[in-house]
């Protein structure tokens with residue numbers, strides 16, 4: 001049975017009225033449209049046709065810059081403050097919302113309909129010790145959706161986006177013009193905001209001092225593991241330590257899948273005191289400003305100077321590597337969030353070929369500064385094809401080190417798997433102990449930021 005739920009029809013008549021008008025609700029409840037072939041509906045079909053509706057509660061998104069957008073609430077019913085950011089991803093709202101790097105952020109989806117495949121159960125037996133999604137709960141502070149899907153359909157779904165957000169007290173707003181909000185954020189940059197729900201919508205907007213600024217907090221300390229733990233303890237692969245700044249589960253899965261024994265350490269762990277029992281170090285993604293954890297960057301600097309085993313950093317981990325190497329990090333206007341960001345490789349290393357463009361998944365507000373002179377022993381690895389921001393750094397062959405950092409997410413979840421083999425490269429390097437460095441630079445592009453900008457023709 002195919003039923004199209006017209007938003008306008010539902011608004012006008014309510015869902016029950018809408019079904020009635022389609023002849024789907026008779027005296028005995030929901031029936032088939034064709035009385036001659038009236039096949040009783042299964043419980044699952046009936047459940048899908050009778051979604052749990054959010055109560056009609058007003059909601060307003062207030063921005064510190066003075067704009068307010070009124071709509072309806074779904075999910076949690078408590079007002080929340082956060083940093084308002086937008087993501088251009090079309091799929092994987094469950095993966096994004098459980099990514100710890102979104103902590104403190106009100107996430108605006110540019111894709112107009114969100115929620116249509118529901119939410120799966122977060123428990124998994126495939127990778128013991130890890131959730132099915134990217135962490136054990138929703139991490140963003142709130143969500144902004146043009147048109148939330150109340151009816152969902154997916155073989156793994158167990159609840160709707162509304163029910164999931166309600167369980168975690170994460171407020172959502174729907175029925176707002178997300179194109180207008182996105183254009184504004186793109187022009188003025190990521191902006192502090194409040195999702196006001198229910199009675200709070202009748203109060204005046206918060207004063208500037210009332211807005212909570214997550215970038216002033218050490219958010220990493222809130223999401224990192226409090227104690228070390230090991231995954232895949234009987235694995236045959238190398239022993240890899242992960243400094244956990246708020247790691248996405250798919251990073252850990254990607255290492256475990258390659259049979260590495262993975263020990264996850266708290267963000268402020270003194271890695272140098274245990275480093276000799278590991279074959280490689282991984283630096284994870286994480287929320288907030290990398291400059292909040294300069295002590296960790298100092299620890300990593302010592303590791304780089306005194307240790308010759310492979311190190312790989314993703315997103316926050318890449319920014320920490322850059323700070324450790326003496327580079328600067330800056331706050332971008334609106335960052336890059338989405339699963340469709342093209343990056344150009346400037347060096348070949350393992351599975352990555354210089355001169356190729358890879359489509360990547362991204363979620364960041366900060367980036368390493370592109371300069372004419374990279375610190376000694378370092379070169380750019382990737383550059384963003386849209387805005388020429390630094391997308392990766394790599395130790396030079398002359399440095400004798402085997403270290404890479406990438407701003408994007410090779411593990412995706414969600415997003416394209418173009419660069420997933422970087423995990424195989426890293427595990428192989430760790431396995432090979434002191435194997436010869438295999439990376440090479442593109443002749444003529446061995447850095448000089450200006451030259452690179454000319455290659456991609458963008459602005460920094």
Ligand SMILES: NC(=O)CC[C@H](N)C(=O)O
Nearest residue numbers: 285286288315316365366
């Ligand atoms: N995904 C990440 O690790 C993000 C890193 C950092 N919080 C940023 O916004 O730039």
